[in-house]
Amino acid sequence: MLELNGLISGIQLLGDWQVILFIIIGVTVGIIVGAIPGLTASTGMALLITLTYTMDPMVALAFLGAVYAGASYGGSITAILLNAPGTPSATVTTFDGYPMTQNGEASRAMGLSIGSSVLGGFFSYGAMLLILFPLAAFALKFGSPELFLLAVFGLTIIASMKGEEGGIGGFSKGIVAGLFGVLLGTVGIATTGTIRGANNLDYLIDGIPIVPVLIGFLAFSEMIYLIEEYTKEKKSPKSNQSMKKVIEGIKEVFKHPITFIRSSLIGLFVGTLPAAGATVASFLSYNESKKYKTKSKVKLGEGAPEGVISAESANNASTGGAMTTMLALGIPGSESTALIMGAMILHGLTPGPQLFTDQLDITYAIIIALLLSQVALLVLAVVYGNYFSKIINIPIQYLVPTVTVFCVVGAFAVRNAWFDILLMFIFGIIGYFMKKNNYPVIGVVLGLVLGPLIDREFITTSIRYSGDYTIFLTRPISLILVIMIVLAITYPYIKTIFRKIFRKKENA
Amino acid sequence: MIINKILNLGSRLFVPIALIMGVIFYYTGTDGDFFGENVGATYYVVHPVSLVIIILSVYLSIIEIIKWRKETLRNSHKIKSNPELFKVMKSVLIFIACVLVYLFLLKYVGFIVSTFIYLIITFYAFKMRKIIPLLAFSIGLTLLAYIIFNVFFDVPLP
Numbered sequence: 001m002l003e004l005n006g007l008i009s010g011i012q013l014l015g016d017w018q019v020i021l022f023i024i025i026g027v028t029v030g031i032i033v034g035a036i037p038g039l040t041a042s043t044g045m046a047l048l049i050t051l052t053y054t055m056d057p058m059v060a061l062a063f064l065g066a067v068y069a070g071a072s073y074g075g076s077i078t079a080i081l082l083n084a085p086g087t088p089s090a091t092v093t094t095f096d097g098y099p100m101t102q103n104g105e106a107s108r109a110m111g112l113s114i115g116s117s118v119l120g121g122f123f124s125y126g127a128m129l130l131i132l133f134p135l136a137a138f139a140l141k142f143g144s145p146e147l148f149l150l151a152v153f154g155l156t157i158i159a160s161m162k163g164e165e166g167g168i169g170g171f172s173k174g175i176v177a178g179l180f181g182v183l184l185g186t187v188g189i190a191t192t193g194t195i196r197g198a199n200n201l202d203y204l205i206d207g208i209p210i211v212p213v214l215i216g217f218l219a220f221s222e223m224i225y226l227i228e229e230y231t232k233e234k235k236s237p238k239s240n241q242s243m244k245k246v247i248e249g250i251k252e253v254f255k256h257p258i259t260f261i262r263s264s265l266i267g268l269f270v271g272t273l274p275a276a277g278a279t280v281a282s283f284l285s286y287n288e289s290k291k292y293k294t295k296s297k298v299k300l301g302e303g304a305p306e307g308v309i310s311a312e313s314a315n316n317a318s319t320g321g322a323m324t325t326m327l328a329l330g331i332p333g334s335e336s337t338a339l340i341m342g343a344m345i346l347h348g349l350t351p352g353p354q355l356f357t358d359q360l361d362i363t364y365a366i367i368i369a370l371l372l373s374q375v376a377l378l379v380l381a382v383v384y385g386n387y388f389s390k391i392i393n394i395p396i397q398y399l400v401p402t403v404t405v406f407c408v409v410g411a412f413a414v415r416n417a418w419f420d421i422l423l424m425f426i427f428g429i430i431g432y433f434m435k436k437n438n439y440p441v442i443g444v445v446l447g448l449v450l451g452p453l454i455d456r457e458f459i460t461t462s463i464r465y466s467g468d469y470t471i472f473l474t475r476p477i478s479l480i481l482v483i484m485i486v487l488a489i490t491y492p493y494i495k496t497i498f499r500k501i502f503r504k505k506e507n508a
Numbered sequence: 509m510i511i512n513k514i515l516n517l518g519s520r521l522f523v524p525i526a527l528i529m530g531v532i533f534y535y536t537g538t539d540g541d542f543f544g545e546n547v548g549a550t551y552y553v554v555h556p557v558s559l560v561i562i563i564l565s566v567y568l569s570i571i572e573i574i575k576w577r578k579e580t581l582r583n584s585h586k587i588k589s590n591p592e593l594f595k596v597m598k599s600v601l602i603f604i605a606c607v608l609v610y611l612f613l614l615k616y617v618g619f620i621v622s623t624f625i626y627l628i629i630t631f632y633a634f635k636m637r638k639i640i641p642l643l644a645f646s647i648g649l650t651l652l653a654y655i656i657f658n659v660f661f662d663v664p665l666p
Contacts, residue, residue, distance in 0.1 A: 050657070169571050176564040179557045180527055183534060186557075190550050199537030227603045228596050401630045402649060404607060405623055408614065409657050418615050425611060429604070433522040437572075455553045462552060 010364025013058050014372070022055075022063040023369060027376040028384075030070020035078055035086040038226050038399055041071035041278075042335035046219040047403065049211060049343050050410035057347035061366055064343055065323075066373035068336050072278055072316045073117035073377055080109045080308075089278030089315040092286045096300065096307025103303050107242050111249015112308040114381045116260065119253060120313030121374040123264040124271070124320025128367050136328040139353040144464065145472050148457040149481035151450040154274035154331045155182070156488040158443040161276065170438070177434065177443030184208050184444070185451015190459075203419040210448060211342050212411035212420040213427050217441050218335055220407045220428030223400045225435055246382055252305055253313075259289060259306045260313050267314030271321020275442040277334030278315035285314030323370070327351050327363060331450065338445045346414070513580050515597050520572040524565035531558045599634075606630045623650045 014020070033044030045067055052060035075090030080097035093113065100109035142150065159174030187197040188207030198204040253260060263285040270281035289310040290300050298304040322333025323340070330352030332338035341351050349355065355363055411424035434441050465471045472478045535558070606629050613622035627646035 169568065172564045172568055176524075176527060176561055176568065179561050179564075180530065182557050183531065183554065183561065186554055187534070194538075194550050196538050196550070196554065197534040199533065200539075201537075224600060224603065227599050397631070397634050398645070400603070401627055404610075405626070405649065405653055408610070408623075409619075409653065412614075413657075418611075421611055421614065425607065430523070430526055432600075433519065433526070437520055437523055439523055458553050459550070 006360035006364045009361035010368055013361055013365040014062070014368055016056070016059070018056065018059050019062045019369065020372070022059050023066045023373050024376050024380070026063040026066025027070040027373050027380055030067035030072075031074035031077070031377070031380065031384075032070075033067065034071035034074020034076075034090070036399070037078055037084045037086050038222070038396060039403070040087050040218075040222060040335075041068060041075075041089070042339055043219040043222050043403070044071060045336055045339045046215045047406040047410055049215075049339060049346070050406070050413050052343055053346070053413055057344075057349060058362065058365060058369075060343060060347055061340070061362075062369035062373075064340050065366060065370045066376065068319055068340065069121055069316070069370060069373040069377055070380075071336075072121075072319055073113065073312070073381060075315075076113040076117070076308075076312055077110070080113060081106060087278075089282055089318075090311070091279065092282040092311035092315075093308060095286065095311070096302070096304050097311075099301070099303035100305075100308070105245075105303065107245035108249040108252070108305075109308055110381075111246040112252055112305050113249075113312045114246065114378065115250035115253035116263075116309045116312035117316040117381075118250075118374050118378045119260065120264045120267060120316035121319065121377070122371065123261075123313070124268045124317040125367055125370045125374065127268055128320045128324050128370075132324050132328055132363070132367070133356065135324065136353050136356040139329055140357070142353070142477065143475070144457040144461040145475055145478045146481060148454055148461060149472065149478055149485065150329065151331070151454045151457070153481055153485050153488065154446055154450060155179075155443065156485050157273055158275045158440050158446060160488045160491055161280070162438075162440050162443075173437075173439045174443055177439050177441070178447040181444035181447015181449075182451040182454055183447075184213070185448045186455045190455065201419075203415075203417055207452070208423070208448070209414055209420055211346065211414045212424040213448060214339055214342055214445065215407050215410045216424035216427035217431035217445060218339070219403065219410075220424055221431030221435060221441070223403055223407070224428060224432040226396050226400055229396075243382065250378075250382070253309055256295065256306055256309055259292075259309050262288060263310040263313040264317040267317030268321040270314070271318030271323075271333055272325045273321075274325060274331050274333055275440070275446055276318075277322060277336070277442075278318045281314040281318035281321075282311045285310045320370070323366075327355060327366070328353065330453070332446065335442055335445065338442070338449060341449065511594055513576075515594065516580075517573070517576050519597075520576060521569055524569040524572070527561055527565045531561055534558070602633045603630070606633055620650055620654055623653060 029048065030041070030044070033039050034041055045064060048064065048067055052063060055063070071087060072089060075085050075087030076093040076097060077086060079085040079090040079093040080101055083094050083098040085091045085094055097109045097113065100106065155175075155178035158178055159171050162170040162174035183197075185207070187204055189195050189205060195205060266285040266288060267278075267281040270276045270284055271278070286300075286307065289306055292306075294300060294304045294306050296304065300307045318334070319336075322337040325331050325333040326337040326341050330341075330350070332341050344351055349359065349362065407424060407428075408421050411421045412418065414420055431441050431444075434444070461471065462469070472482055534554075606626060609629065610622055610626035613625060624646055627649060628642065631642050631646065
C-alpha cells in the first residue's frame, strides 16, 4: 500500500525552503480568503493560480493545496462570529457556532472549529495515503470503454444530485450543464484531425483554454453575483477572545470521538464523489448528527459542540476525498480540486492513473504537503484567529473591482492572449445566470474537463471495437460502471417510489 | 412593473437560450461535413450531445415560461411593486458595462492605464465619489497589482 521509495523521494521534493514558506503563506492566504464573505475557496484559488505560473510545480501545488486547506477552515471564522459564512462550506457551522458566540462561548467555538478542521484534514489526508494507490492501480486497468463510462458517471452524479433537489427540472439542468461542458470540451482539433467549433479563430484551435474559463465561471461570476447583493450591513465582531479557551476548545474535539470520526468519514466519502464538495459534505454530516443525542444538555442547533465538530471535520475531510478522486482518476471532486487540476495541467502534470506510474514522488509529495499544511493551519489559526476576524470586513465595493482586476490578469496570463480575457468575461456572465437559476456550474466545469476524455475514449472505443458497442456490457468493469450510471440516474425516482410504498405500509 | 416581469423572464430564459446559441455557434463554426463516410467517428459524441442539449433547453425554456406565468399571475393579486429587481439589474448592467470598457481599453492601451481608468469609473458608478480615497485606492491597487504580478511573480500583463 505504501511505497517507501516513493514516500522518501516525495519527502525529498519538499525539502526546498520555498515549499515550506509557501505552505505557510498558502494557509494564511487560504484562511483570509475563506474568512471573507463573498470570496469562496474556489474564487480565491482561481485568482491565485495566476501567481503560480512562474513557480516551480511542486511549490505551486503545495501552495494551492495549502490555500485549499486554509480556506476550508477560514469560512468558519465569520460563520461563528458573525453568523455569516465566509465560504458556502461553512454555512452549517453557523448552525451551532453562532449560538455559541451568542452564549459568550466564541473562543470555545473557534477552538472546536480549529480542532475539527485540523483533525479532519489529518484524517482524510492519512486516508489518502491508504486509498490513493490501490485506487490508482485499479484505475490503471481501465481501458477506453471504462474511461468513457467513468467520465459519464461523473456527470450523471451531478445531474442526479440536482434531481434530488429540483425533480425533473433539476435533473435536466444538471444534464444540460454537463453536456454543455462536454461540447465546449470538444472544441478544437479532434483526434481524427478535423477542427470542430473553432469558427476560424486561431485562439480556439487548440481547444478552449480551461483556466480562463474556470476563472470566469467560478470567480468572475461570483463577482457579478455579489453586485446583486450590493447592500449589506457591516457587523463588527466582538473581540474578547482568550487563547486559553480556544485551546480548550481544540482539546474538546477529542471528547467526541464518535461524532468526529463519523463526520470525517462522511466528509471523506462525499468528497470523493465528483462535484459533491465541502458544502454537501457538511450538510450531510450535520443531518446525520441530528439523529444522535448530544452529550451535554445542549441540543444541536443551539450551540452544541457536536454541531461545530460535525460541520468542520466534514468539510475539511472532504478535501482529501476530492483530491483523491482528482489525483487517482483525473476527475475533479470539487470546484477547488478542478482548479488544482487546472494548475497541474498548466505545470505539465496530468492527473490520473498515469501520474502514479510516471511521477510517484510528486503524488506522495502532494499528500505530505497537505499534511504539513494542516500543521501550519493549527498554529496559525490559534495564534492569529483573533486578528483574522478583524480584517475581513471588506466592503463589496472594494472587493469586487479588486477581484475583477485579478481575474483579468489571471485570464490573460495563461497564453498572453486578450482573447482569453474575453472568454473569461463571457463565461463569467453565463456562470452568473446559471448560478442565479440553479444550474450546477460545477457540471459545466466537469464537462469541460472531462469532455476531451469522453470524446477521445468514445472515438477510440468505437474504432477499436469496430462499432460493436456491446463491449460496454461485456467487459466486467464497464458493466459495473453502466449499472452505477443507471443507478445514479434512477436513484431519485426509486427513492420516491420506496417512500410511497413505505407510507402505504404505515397507513395500512 | 412590466419591466420587472420582462427582466425576470429574461433572466430565467438566458441559460437555455445561451445554450442553444452555443450549439448553433459550434456547428456554424465548423468547416466540412458532419455526416457521411469520410467523417468517421469524429462526431459520434458531439451530435448526440448537441441534440440532447437542444431538446433539454427547449424543455427547460417551456418549464421556465410556465413557472413565470404562474408567478406573475400570483403576484398581480398582491400589490407588490418590487422595484428591487430593476435596481439590481441596473447595478449589474453598470458593472458589466464598466468591465467591458476595461476589456476594450486593455486591448489598445496598456495594463496600468486601463486598470486605473477602470477602477475610477467603477467607483464613480457605484457612488463612491470622494476624490481622495477614490484616487488613492485606484492608484494604489493598480500599482500593487503591477508590482505583485509583473515584478514579483513575473506574470505577463496585457
